[in-house]
Amino acid sequence: MNDNEWSPATRAIHAGEPCPSIGGAITLPIFQSSTYEYGGETDYNDIRYLRLNNSPNHLCVNEKIAALERGEAAIVTASGMAAITTALLHTVGAGEILLAQEGLYGGTHHFLSHEFAGFGREVRFFDAQDLSALSGLVDKKVKAIYVESTSNPLLRVPDLIAIAEFAKKNGLVSMVDNTFPSPINCTPLEMGFDLVLHSATKYLNGHTDITAGCAVGRKKVITGVTNLLNHLGGCLDPHACFLLNRGLKTLPIRVREQNATAFKLASALEGHKRLKRVIYPGLKSHPDFERAKRVLRGFGAMVSLDFDGSTAEADAFMGRLKLAFSAPSLGGVETLVTRPATTSHSGVKPEERVRMGLSDTLIRVSVGLEDSGDLIADFERALR
Numbered sequence: 001m002n003d004n005e006w007s008p009a010t011r012a013i014h015a016g017e018p019c020p021s022i023g024g025a026i027t028l029p030i031f032q033s034s035t036y037e038y039g040g041e042t043d044y045n046d047i048r049y050l051r052l053n054n055s056p057n058h059l060c061v062n063e064k065i066a067a068l069e070r071g072e073a074a075i076v077t078a079s080g081m082a083a084i085t086t087a088l089l090h091t092v093g094a095g096e097i098l099l100a101q102e103g104l105y106g107g108t109h110h111f112l113s114h115e116f117a118g119f120g121r122e123v124r125f126f127d128a129q130d131l132s133a134l135s136g137l138v139d140k141k142v143k144a145i146y147v148e149s150t151s152n153p154l155l156r157v158p159d160l161i162a163i164a165e166f167a168k169k170n171g172l173v174s175m176v177d178n179t180f181p182s183p184i185n186c187t188p189l190e191m192g193f194d195l196v197l198h199s200a201t202k203y204l205n206g207h208t209d210i211t212a213g214c215a216v217g218r219k220k221v222i223t224g225v226t227n228l229l230n231h232l233g234g235c236l237d238p239h240a241c242f243l244l245n246r247g248l249k250t251l252p253i254r255v256r257e258q259n260a261t262a263f264k265l266a267s268a269l270e271g272h273k274r275l276k277r278v279i280y281p282g283l284k285s286h287p288d289f290e291r292a293k294r295v296l297r298g299f300g301a302m303v304s305l306d307f308d309g310s311t312a313e314a315d316a317f318m319g320r321l322k323l324a325f326s327a328p329s330l331g332g333v334e335t336l337v338t339r340p341a342t343t344s345h346s347g348v349k350p351e352e353r354v355r356m357g358l359s360d361t362l363i364r365v366s367v368g369l370e371d372s373g374d375l376i377a378d379f380e381r382a383l384r
């Protein structure tokens with residue numbers, strides 16, 4: 001079932017679901033079968049086999065994600081990194097060059113700066129806050145441009161509209177990791193991006209129980225990514241497809257509630273004497289507040305707190321929180337806190353962290369679905 005007129009809440013429930021339902025089942029069952037009877041397929045990629053990403057569970061969740069991101073097609077993968085690496089290797093060929101935003105998600109950054117060259121590809125990094133240098137980086141070998149729609153953990157929001165326009169003007173494929181805002185807060189394909197990528201481990205699934213990823217875009221592009229994925233082998237298993245499909249059904253309502261709670265928490269903590277700074281794109285004090293209003297429909301549920309004290313005191317504060325677990329990852333129903341200098345950015349040299357504006361006492365909060373009053377009380381108590 002699919003209908004472009006439906007709002008996101010309706011698409012999340014009904015898009016992609018088989019119609020008529022299979023055996024009358026209201027919820028699509030898990031097709032735990034690695035292979036299917038031969039049906040006369042003539043193309044290798046059409047043979048029904050689990051690694052070829054075409055079980056009924058795949059087809060359903062692919063169509064649902066495409067409907068939510070406003071894309072023609074989508075493909076789910078075994079992790080966010082499987083989606084990102086497969087899409088990059090498909091888009092940028094050997095001998096070609098990628099322009100990539102500085103300060104990307106750690107796994108992506110490491111792949112591009114340490115492993116990409118081994119595949120014969122080259123990367124040139126740019127500062128997404130200053131697009132004036134971009135034109136100087138383009139030459140005939142540059143094939144694509146890659147950004148994140150909200151950066152981690154400083155929550156900077158690049159000018160996505162200008163980046164998509166720049167890509168079009170220069171004939172580049174534009175790619176964006178849309179994990180942090182999720183399609184509820186941002187739909188980059190509608191701004192002119194060619195390819196959207198996700199760690200579906202985060203908001204799309206939302207329940208901290210699987211790793212998954214996806215790529216979304218035009219049908220032809222997604223077919224290319226899928227055919228490469230079929231050989232690289234990063235396919236999602238049907239049980240995880242089922243869980244992801246279940247998580248997606250509540251994505252719009254979860255993200256709306258998490259947006260609201262994050263705004264309340266950030267507003268309540270801003271100006272607290274134990275915090276040097278509260279970083280949230282929905283606060284007027286955030287450097288990208290005006291831009292975020294233009295490119296995001298909601299400000300998201302990630303909040304960063306710069307603790308005023310030593311790193312030991314910052315850790316003690318995190319330990320006093322009763323409702324927030326200290327763990328990396330984000331986007332689930334449970335509130336999580338992490339100190340990026342010890343987790344996501346521990347591989348970044350200290351002087352480089354200073355240059356990025358990332359202090360060692362910065363605490364990143366992924367706001368969950370707990371009651372906002374309870375959460376605020378817990379943070380205020382732990383700060384005292």
Ligand SMILES: *Cc1c(COP(=O)(O)O)cnc(C)c1O
Pocket residue numbers: 079080081082105107108148152177179180198199200201202211212213
């Ligand atoms: C977590 C994350 C990834 C990697 O996703 P996995 O599912 O862990 O492979 C990529 N990009 C962003 C922004 C992430 O937060």
